[in-house]
Amino acid sequence: MGWEAIRKRNAGAVRPNLADYEQARATFSWDAARSQLSGLPGGGLNIAHEAVDRHAAGPLREKVALRCRDRGGHVTELTYDGLRVATNRFANVLRELGVGKGDRVATLLGRVPELYVTAVGTVKNTSVYAPLFSAFGPEPVRERLRLGDVRVLVTTPQLYRKRVEQRRDSLPALEHVLVIGDEPAPPGTRSFTEAMASAREDFTIPPTSPDDMALLHFTSGTTGKPKGAVHVHGAVLAHHVTAAFALDLHVDDVYWCTADPGWVTGTSYGIFAPLTHGVTMIVDASDFDAHGWYEVLQDERVTVWYTAPTALRMLMRSGSELPKRYDLAALRFVASVGEPLNPEVVVWGQEALGLPVHDNWWQTETGAIMISNYAAEDIRPGSMGRPMPGVEAGIVTSEGGRVVEVRDPEAVGELALRPGWPSMFRGYLHDDARYAKSFVDGWYLTGDLARRDPDGYYWFVGRADDVIKSAGHLVGPFEVESVLMEHPCVAEVGVIGKPDPLVGEVVKAFVTLRADSEPTEQLRTELIAFGRKRLGAVAPKEITFDQHLPHTRSGKVMRRLLKARELGLPEGDTSTLEVRG
Numbered sequence: 131m132g133w134e135a136i137r138k139r140n141a142g143a144v145r146p147n148l149a150d151y152e153q154a155r156a157t158f159s160w161d162a163a164r165s166q167l168s169g170l171p172g173g174g175l176n177i178a179h180e181a182v183d184r185h186a187a188g189p190l191r192e193k194v195a196l197r198c199r200d201r202g203g204h205v206t207e208l209t210y211d212g213l214r215v216a217t218n219r220f221a222n223v224l225r226e227l228g229v230g231k232g233d234r235v236a237t238l239l240g241r242v243p244e245l246y247v248t249a250v251g252t253v254k255n256t257s258v259y260a261p262l263f264s265a266f267g268p269e270p271v272r273e274r275l276r277l278g279d280v281r282v283l284v285t286t287p288q289l290y291r292k293r294v295e296q297r298r299d300s301l302p303a304l305e306h307v308l309v310i311g312d313e314p315a316p317p318g319t320r321s322f323t324e325a326m327a328s329a330r331e332d333f334t335i336p337p338t339s340p341d342d343m344a345l346l347h348f349t350s351g352t353t354g355k356p357k358g359a360v361h362v363h364g365a366v367l368a369h370h371v372t373a374a375f376a377l378d379l380h381v382d383d384v385y386w387c388t389a390d391p392g393w394v395t396g397t398s399y400g401i402f403a404p405l406t407h408g409v410t411m412i413v414d415a416s417d418f419d420a421h422g423w424y425e426v427l428q429d430e431r432v433t434v435w436y437t438a439p440t441a442l443r444m445l446m447r448s449g450s451e452l453p454k455r456y457d458l459a460a461l462r463f464v465a466s467v468g469e470p471l472n473p474e475v476v477v478w479g480q481e482a483l484g485l486p487v488h489d490n491w492w493q494t495e496t497g498a499i500m501i502s503n504y505a506a507e508d509i510r511p512g513s514m515g516r517p518m519p520g521v522e523a524g525i526v527t528s529e530g531g532r533v534v535e536v537r538d539p540e541a542v543g544e545l546a547l548r549p550g551w552p553s554m555f556r557g558y559l560h561d562d563a564r565y566a567k568s569f570v571d572g573w574y575l576t577g578d579l580a581r582r583d584p585d586g587y588y589w590f591v592g593r594a595d596d597v598i599k600s601a602g603h604l605v606g607p608f609e610v611e612s613v614l615m616e617h618p619c620v621a622e623v624g625v626i627g628k629p630d631p632l633v634g635e636v637v638k639a640f641v642t643l644r645a646d647s648e649p650t651e652q653l654r655t656e657l658i659a660f661g662r663k664r665l666g667a668v669a670p671k672e673i674t675f676d677q678h679l680p681h682t683r684s685g686k687v688m689r690r691l692l693k694a695r696e697l698g699l700p701e702g703d704t705s706t707l708e709v710r711g
């Protein structure tokens with residue numbers, strides 16, 4: 131198929147009918163949406179039943195639920211019924227260990243089939259699933275296992291020896307470690323495979339209420355120490371509904387989510403939401419590589435792809451010609467989350483993939499997508515989109531000691547949500563005070579600054595902590611970063627405010643160049659002039675070239691670290707910092 135033909139085909143396929151969509155939106159209520167779930171046979175709601183068991187009892191029984199590609203390209207498939215049986219067995223393993231309702235089960239694993247079995251099996255047993263990044267060092271692992279009172283850990287023998295063994299004594303709650311693979315289990319651990327083999331195949335899900343705790347997610351630690359956000363079984367309603375509206379997921383989709391399974395996106399949209407829709411999910415264990423990623427899209431005939439700005443920027447760095455060497459005709463919808471998506475990337479997507487990239491916004495705390503560019507609507511490049519059906523958002527400010535909504539369309543304020551959506555977090559673990567502080571005068575305060583245009587689209591300005599005050603102007607790093615990204619030599623940017631006695635703070639940019647650009651003095655001068663022309667007074671005064679901006683493992687530029695390094699201050703909590711080899 132020629133490139134133009136693909137583009138036309140995709141353009142046709144991607145847009146559901148706008149009128150239908152508006153209708154669905156206008157009549158939406160969470161209560162009514164509940165009928166899209168099946169519920170437990172005896173009443174109650176359990177995520178595992180919605181994600182797996184109900185499909186295994188119907189026409190999707192033999193359909194492939196998971197296609198896991200390991201680093202060597204070897205594929206393991208699990209059907210919905212296969213996943214039902216495997217997760218039954220794992221739930222029985224937990225039961226035999228005396229691990230029950232509310233007990234925490236963590237994974238320290240890459241993208242392997244056992245991770246998915248553990249996640250679903252754990253919530254099936256009404257225990258609580260807590261994913262950890264497999265690349266965490268020993269201290270971040272220990273801290274989270276301790277904070278989460280984790281009783282069971284599923285990991286590999288190698289990771290156990292490197293990250294857990296020496297600190298095991300300081301983790302009295304950690305009673306059981308199950309290690310995957312064929313290697314003999316290290317002392318103090320048990321073989322996952324053997325435990326599974328001797329476990330029974332049948333399991334009846336215990337009574338589960340929508341308010342029972344199901345998941346424990348640690349935030350990305352972009353702004354400081356990660357917090358443990360508590361989520362409940364009822365969240366699955368939001369997972370399901372938002373995946374339909376914001377990712378346009380349908381049962382016949384082949385879906386690929388590139389988020390690390392250690393992060394909330396890797397669970398909400400990397401495990402549960404897609405399974406509730408009965409799709410075939412692609413899991414790829416390899417690290418980022420532009421050729422490799424295009425190959426996955428092509429070979430697996432991925433139709434819906436959920437990824438992150440930093441990954442898209444890396445693809446952009448490798449050029450617009452590369453994707454044209456692959457057949458991406460199956461791909462019909464691309465979405466992104468985690469960080470602001472620069473308009474330049476949306477435009478690049480249109481040109482290089484023949485598809486726009488749909489940005490959406492949410493947080494670990496919100497449990498599911500809250501604001502999104504919809505398939506049926508025109509994208510506004512640079513905007514996060516509009517609130518999901520059933521979600522009421524607002525821009526608020528503090529006035530006379532009260533939090534009030536800002537009605538002025540262009541005014542910048544804190545992005546806030548009306549509490550009550552089903553996937554709202556129910557606590558920060560061991561930090562009730564902080565949880566209570568997030569809810570003020572009928573709003574949940576997100577800590578992000580944004581504005582809303584007259585059509586109701588939300589525009590991200592920056593995290594409240596990252597916003598720069600320069601000579602009386604309020605500068606959002608995102609705006610400055612997006613402008614610099616328009617320069618053809620620039621691949622990625624992190625912007626900070628640097629204290630200055632005269633103007634308060636000056637804007638400083640750290641710039642990663644595209645593959646074919648050289649970091650010369652001339653280019654630096656050119657970039658400063660380029661910024662000044664577009665941004666005026668809030669343009670960066672200083673630019674440093676940096677090919678390795680610090681990122682969190684969930685792919686966010688860590689601006690606070692850039693700032694600490696610049697000012698020679700302590701780096702603070704760097705447990706989620708990604709170390710690139």
Ligand code: ATP
Binds near residue numbers: 356
């Ligand atoms: P921590 O709370 O530990 O500092 P974090 O806020 O990065 O870390 P997450 O919950 O993973 O942890 O990320 C949510 C945040 O990511 C949002 O509050 C917002 O700042 C940013 N974010 C997510 N999606 C978008 C988006 N589409 N546009 C802009 N920012 C986004």
Ligand code: MG
Binds near residue numbers: 349493577
């Ligand atoms: Mg946060």
